[in-house]
Amino acid sequence: MSAISERRERERARRHQLIITAARDLAEAEGWEAVTTRRLAERVEYSQPVLYSHFDGKDAIVSAVALDGISELAAHLRRARQAAPGPAHALRAVCRAYLDFATERPVLYEAMFVLPTNLKFASAETPPPLRAAFGEFVSCFRPDNERRELFAEVLWSALHGIATLSRSGRIPPDGQEERLGLLITQIADTR
Amino acid sequence: MSAISERRERERARRHQLIITAARDLAEAEGWEAVTTRRLAERVEYSQPVLYSHFDGKDAIVSAVALDGISELAAHLRRARQAAPGPAHALRAVCRAYLDFATERPVLYEAMFVLPTNLKFASAETPPPLRAAFGEFVSCFRPDNERRELFAEVLWSALHGIATLSRSGRIPPDGQEERLGLLITQIADTR
DNA sequence: CAGGATGTCTAGCGTTGCTAGGGTGGAGTG
DNA sequence: CACTCCACCCTAGCAACGCTAGACATCCTG
Numbered sequence: 001m002s003a004i005s006e007r008r009e010r011e012r013a014r015r016h017q018l019i020i021t022a023a024r025d026l027a028e029a030e031g032w033e034a035v036t037t038r039r040l041a042e043r044v045e046y047s048q049p050v051l052y053s054h055f056d057g058k059d060a061i062v063s064a065v066a067l068d069g070i071s072e073l074a075a076h077l078r079r080a081r082q083a084a085p086g087p088a089h090a091l092r093a094v095c096r097a098y099l100d101f102a103t104e105r106p107v108l109y110e111a112m113f114v115l116p117t118n119l120k121f122a123s124a125e126t127p128p129p130l131r132a133a134f135g136e137f138v139s140c141f142r143p144d145n146e147r148r149e150l151f152a153e154v155l156w157s158a159l160h161g162i163a164t165l166s167r168s169g170r171i172p173p174d175g176q177e178e179r180l181g182l183l184i185t186q187i188a189d190t191r
Numbered sequence: 192m193s194a195i196s197e198r199r200e201r202e203r204a205r206r207h208q209l210i211i212t213a214a215r216d217l218a219e220a221e222g223w224e225a226v227t228t229r230r231l232a233e234r235v236e237y238s239q240p241v242l243y244s245h246f247d248g249k250d251a252i253v254s255a256v257a258l259d260g261i262s263e264l265a266a267h268l269r270r271a272r273q274a275a276p277g278p279a280h281a282l283r284a285v286c287r288a289y290l291d292f293a294t295e296r297p298v299l300y301e302a303m304f305v306l307p308t309n310l311k312f313a314s315a316e317t318p319p320p321l322r323a324a325f326g327e328f329v330s331c332f333r334p335d336n337e338r339r340e341l342f343a344e345v346l347w348s349a350l351h352g353i354a355t356l357s358r359s360g361r362i363p364p365d366g367q368e369e370r371l372g373l374l375i376t377q378i379a380d381t382r
Numbered sequence: 383c384a385g386g387a388t389g390t391c392t393a394g395c396g397t398t399g400c401t402a403g404g405g406t407g408g409a410g411t412g
Numbered sequence: 413c414a415c416t417c418c419a420c421c422c423t424a425g426c427a428a429c430g431c432t433a434g435a436c437a438t439c440c441t442g
Binding site for chain 1: 344373378
């Protein structure tokens with residue numbers, strides 16, 4: 001492997017990331033339906049086929065954006081949990097952080113948890129960021145709770161439902177705080 | 192209004208419903224991405240523009256299917272609730288019925304609560320079937336519970352999250368029974 | 383029976399995701 | 413230094429998409 005091919009590999013990796021961030025920027029500016037391979041190619045200043053030399057197709061690009069987003073979410077939840085004054089408050093802090101994330105980055109959230117992606121959840125080859133994010137929910141529950149994972153699944157499901165139903169206007173956009181409060185009180189004591 | 196124009200109106204209404212059921216059948220057989228205006232037109236044995244004389248566009252057709260589905264869901268939930276041996280058991284019965292519906296008719300469920308539609312939820316002009324379906328959740332809670340609607344929103348959100356996350360493989364497909372059990376126990380006593 | 387309205391179809395526009403095939407320029411070799 | 417070759421990228425195009433304009437036929441009305 002000569003220095004030249006190494007340089008090319010670096011440039012290629014650079015362009016790979018450029019495509020991902022361009023897709024994300026475009027989606028956050030105009031929504032995922034505006035992210036077409038043509039517009040994306042124009043943004044990165046290459047022709048369409050270049051995209052296909054990096055990704056298997058549009059879904060793979062969305063998946064890459066989603067994975068980045070999940071990493072950010074995991075870090076976001078982690079910060080919230082660690083900033084909480086104690087384990088009892090961590091549950092609420094993490095839940096609020098989750099809903100805030102979904103509200104402030106709705107398009108990113110959509111890629112992560114609504115659109116079809118290639119990401120393998122809950123399996124042997126689940127990428128670390130996914131594990132980390134889910135792990136933050138698990139960490140909200142007592143270590144001696146033998147059903148922590150189950151609690152985490154249901155908690156996550158409830159938050160996801162609240163986020164998506166309010167985002168799509170199927171439940172009123174306001175009232176999130178009350179829903180969060182109710183959810184917490186129903187779970188907190190049996191944490 | 193002559194008898195002739197009445198007959199035409201009947202035929203037109205008949206064809207209207209034919210389009211809706213054809214769209215639903217096609218979607219349930221091959222998924223919503225297979226429901227194209229061309230294939231749909233072929234199924235109903237009319238040309239594409241005919242679809243547009245009945246509906247404003249593809250979204251409107253999906254919305255019509257969704258509305259039918261919500262009517263069926265409301266009836267399904269209602270039957271489950273009334274068949275329960277008492278109000279205390281109604282909660283579990285309705286929740287199980289909801290998850291069963293989502294599992295057995297995933298494509299219909301997708302149109303109802305995932306895909307973008309024209310349906311107005313939670314507003315003044317909300318269609319009766321939507322109110323009826325949501326009302327079934329409200330009816331699971333004690334009449335003297337002043338926050339019944341809030342409870343219903345959170346319960347629905349949790350069920351919706353469980354249904355969609357498991358459907359898309361983001362939580363394991365099995366374990367639904369345990370999730371349902373946990374959800375019920377967290378809510379039942381403060382019903 | 384002519385005239386008009388109603389209804390439906392053919393044809394086509396602009397856009398989509400994706401790909402085949404040609405051309406160019408730099409890397410390696412004699 | 414010249415030549416070959418290969419890796420890279422672009423132009424051009426395919427089939428399919430949602431949707432629509434305009435021509436054609438069919439039926440009711442005066």
